[in-house]
Amino acid sequence: MITSNFRARLAGVFALTLAVPATPLFAASTAQTTPVDWVDPHIGTAGIGSEYGGTMPLVTTPFGMTNWTPLTRQNRVSVSPYNDADTHIQGFIGTHQPAIWMGDYGYVTLMPELDGLKYAPEARQLKFSHKDEVATPYGYAVTMDSDGRRIRAEMTATDHCGYLRFTFPAKSNAGVLVEATRPGIHGYVEVDVRRHEIRGYNPDRQDADLGPLKLPNFKGYFVVRFRQPFKAQSVYQGVLVRPGNHTQVEGDNVGAYVSFDTAAGQPIEAQVGTSFISLAQAQANLGAELPGWDFDGTRAALKATWNRKLGIFDIDGATTAQRHIFYTGLYHALLYPRLASEHGRYYSAFDDQVHQGVSYTDYSIWDTFRAENSLLTLVAPERIDDMVTALLQDADEGGWMPKWPNPSYTNIMIGTHADSLVAEAIAKGFKGFDWQRAYAAVRKDATVPPDGDTTRRWFDREPHTPYEARAGLTYALKLGYIPADKVAESASSTLEEAYDDYAVAQVAKATGHEQDYAHFLERSLDYRKLFNPARGFMQARNADGSWASPDEGWTEGDQWVYLFAALHDIGGTVALLGGPAAAQTKLDAHFDGGHNHHDNEPSHHYGYLYDFMGAPWKTQARVRAIAADAYSDTPTGILGNEDCGQMSAWYVFTALGFYPVNPASAEYMIGSPLFSRVAVHLPGGRTFTITAKNNSATNVYIQSATLNGKPLDVPVISHAQIVAGGTLDFVMGPRPSRWAAGWRPRPVAAD
Template identity: 45%
Template sequence: MVKIEIPARKTFFHTFIFFVCMSGTMVSNGQINPASPVDEVNSMIGTTGTNSTEYGGLIPTVAPPFAMTQWCAQTRESSISRTSYHYNDKTIMGFTATHQPAVWMGDYGMVTISPQSGTLFANRERAMTFSHQEEKSTPYGYSVTLNTANGGKIKARLSATSRAGLMEFTFPASDSSYIFIEASRQEKFIGWIKYDDKRNELIGYNPDRQSALLGPPLKNFKGYFVVQFNKRPASFGTTYRDDIFVGQTEQSGDRCGAFLRFITAQGDRIATRVGTSFISIDQARNNLNTEIPGWDVQTVMDKTKKEWNKYLGLISIRGGEKNERTVFYTALYRTMQYPREFSEYGRYYSAFDDIVHDGVSYNDFSLWDTFRAEHPLLNLLMPDRSGAMIQSLLQMYKEGGWLPKWPNPTYTNIMIATHADAVIADAMVKGIKGFDRSLAWEAVKKDAFVAPAGDSTNKWADRAPWTAYEARGGLTWYNQYGYIPSGCTNENVSETIEYSYDDWCVAQIARLTGHLSEFDFLMKRSKNYQHLYDRSSGFFISRYANGTFVSKEKSNEGMTEGSKWTYLFGAMHDIPALVQLMGGATAFEKLLNENFDSSHYHHDNEPGHHYIYLYNYINKPDSTRQKIYKYTPVNYRNTPDGLSGNDDCGQMSAWLVFTSMGFYPVCPGSTDYAVGVPLFDELKVTIASADLKSHTLVIRRKNFSPTHTKVKKVLIDGSAHQGLFFKHSELLKARKITFWMM
């Protein structure tokens, strides 16, 4: 998600012809991705941009797929709208265990490890300069050389597992080599840390939760940690804010920490390993001993690298220029980070009832974004994890009373609508197992039919301090008028359109669970978006309770992160009816063209991600493919600023993965994929069915060249495919899909 609508880029890194020519040239070389696809990943993509917040919003994390805790070099203190690492920064403050899922969400339960030499600093002055030339970042390991204030150098290496991290610091000769641990840093959130001399171990916790004001209070929430060292210190102490207490073993406060001092010869290495938990200190220690029993960073790197190659190996590619392969595998890597694991060997802390439960859990669902392509991709590639993620959402419903909107890690009212409905619907229509279908119906039915507390008076402003869970804010008015009138909520137009889509999704679940009267009712109500279509202007605009539309000057009001153009084609569940509403195929095509040609289309935010594929609905697939060729290289590049918008827990990246395969899920909750064009000569995709039986689908692009960019025909297992959509069932059965170009 982004917070403002920004102009499309005027200067493209690639033009359409440059992109096609590069691809065509490399096709003849027949290059195949290496046996280690993780080494194609550039984790620096999306770590900076032309705007302080409207860029990829990503950090170069080290952790295995879907890890509970990620590790990252800390170039700045994170906050909402500010990540721990930014490529343009010149200094590093330490290495942080982070749980910040996206730039516009807060971190929580973090802990930072900072090597130092010379003078000890417990504040921001501990930052040391570094050079990107002496920095290496991969998903499985990170290394950098830090320049100390007294002219020395500290070399740092780290790797991580899902719940633990291991760092190795190579120090200069000094009698004042330090490892400092920042246990807490959020004001008014009291952390605690203690050094156990017998164990040579630091233990602690903090209740830090940067999004705390956006959700309900959590009395029992804590991020616990255990920090162990392979060498004993010469001395130790604690810190509170800027004050240092040598010899003290225990400290608490809203900015507390501890340190160990070592006497080192040139090149001495000190290893530090950290276990994390949301359950207890004992569980953090157990997580550490289970996942990192030794002290060798390379061993952990090899283990995590193997795990990444297993997951990234679900798709292998042939053809394409090196930069394009890097962009693709980096995108695939980003789709395999969230939702994050939140359970710890059969137990999990729930931020929805504030207690510990038995079971498996995932958290950090960016649902307004990821329902579109991220979750459909998981359904296609790893339905076992997807089923567990759906069950996690249902556990949140049982423990808190509602399905979440954007858990971080508890309820927040960030973004609009109840798109957990869409995620569950997409899983159910595709036969995903591993969750309680009856409970799923109960949960989504509440979303569709129960207005939240205070709904008739609360306008549900975005990021307002927590008062009550929003769910479908304005549902009271939506039921009464068939739309949410102007002035009743802050984002009434977007909400009306998205509630209509969610109604359609809940209807699919009703059908699959045998609730046919609710199915009929919700299918009719899913047409509510049409009540806001103003035929005189040709847009969906706000409408008063008396039925009149707002003035032209107010026609962009009531929108979520955009304008009337942003939501013009938003009713993804009802495109054929939308075409007719706008005057038929010719008029619809004209509006689509204007949307793109007049720079109203913003790929850097999610509402328009399906727009390129809408030409298929009016039998204009060449226009879909032309837009794919044009907008893909503009928005995805192998540079630190190479992602045009916030990745939002994998959604921007999932769009590229689907598009590269040659199809896209325009309407999650259906089993259709709009057909596009593959961006590589060959993709071998390991697809898993709902019963977890896997097979390889080979997608080939034949006869492609700079002068052969259109699709002549599509064959599935040698037979001509009719139409411009694939069915999910076809993908599960197919072994070969061939796109013949002309």
């Protein structure tokens, strides 16, 4: 378990005695007394290849634009910059990589060095041990070994800036490398001796080939401001070092190196402003967010910020491991989507221009529309209007709302699930964005095929294609489904886009487009055209109506994973299967046959489906088992990729006792709460409290429930009921009960 290891790391680092002035790495106590103390950013950082959490010990603000992490390997698409198994650090990177399967863009790396410039990662890397490392959301610290001499590095951050502090052995030949670009990436760097600054830009977008836009103006700008004057400086390009009076260089693989007088043994401090607008804006971000030199104060402020946000939840009755998992999961969920605007302006990766306003990026929407976005409506409601507006701005500037901006269109995954984010925000009463403008955007998703729609197969991650939107929509408008002999991933797309049509229908209704509402609601039932009653499964069809192979047409799943993909009409799918008893038998076979893959998002709602079949006690047992099996407080504690908070959002919701199977409905299906009590602190001083009397690892079954003192006999609770404040009380027991077994959902019916 990581509990003992985590505490050992803290104790070991605090006990360090270095050959440098003995200032504490963190002034805070090692005692776990506030919410952020329970966060362990190492959870999800261990694994081989790319099929693991892919998380990083990120130091950042909630939704911060630039995240800071130690760099233990050269990151790229499918490689995160930090892995728990690594033993050397190559630098400290200001990264924008949101997930292991996505790329970084506009990043910058710093590395403390002894005895002169070493620019290559394998030459500059220094050995470290986890026992000499502390990782928290508000600060990171590590002691590295350089041929028996130790260098201490510390980091904290603001929205757009990093603050680093390096402590070298006294009277050493100490320096700091600033890497602007890597081999093959053309960038720029300059040294300003008078201002103690290094400035430059990095235009790398590692996912650039996956989208249609070239973005010639894109650059990640940085200004590194040092507290101490330079003893010497140089710039480099590749293997060529230009010392002395050479203070700037443009080209591939460029950077700068500055050295310092460490006779007094004082730490070297560096503040890094980042921007996607300009060097001047990076400088302005520094001035606005780090106006003085106060590392400890900046770190304390960030700790307070995280405690305010994580403190939305108070939990009782959790084990130590569960506390680590819960609060670390909430930390992961509060990282994305990423802030893309800079004090009232933003660079758009959709028209390559700078605009006024607030913006966000790195929406992993195919993953996060299922639960992560729903969680944000509870824990970060102040952000939702701007997050939706950002998607609408993207549509104005690029033509469509994106499906996976990184930071521009990438054509990764299927569907137009931004429709769900819009519908959910409207259903939950968010009014700070233009609903009519939003309807125009979702209606376009549902009615306008992408360029060259019938001339492409639209394979996943196919490079150099137009924006994919709803691939194969041309066929769907004629046939009611996407044919497998024309378009890749056709069955999954047909089923998921039926839910998108439901979301569009809800937006149409909310904005007064009644005829469109009826039309799209009817279209949302087209998923039924893929049901093969002879086999009892969904199945892809060809353009002539014939059945394709049962193995054809799926996205990261199969016929088992996609049987209940119509999230808006689980009741309708139950009816197709022959009713609740037959559907239960099918769902039992799904789980018992090993078909449930919680490491991927299409399976995330499956544990909650028994609620729709008259067997909520089976949901209660299943979700408890999944929570125990798929999560732990260890570096391997996330089953599958974290995917920008979605894996963690599932756990947080399940711990509370409910989950958004159909996000656009603004309702949650009830499972089995993990803790004896959770208080959710809401805006306006309201509190929603969930209690579970007699709760334990064996008492997983709900015996009875009341909402605000009145009997609750359905396995459903609405968002409106939660945010109004009140109390949801459960009585738990060791055996199944008939609580809520009489509830039946109504299948969606076209008006």
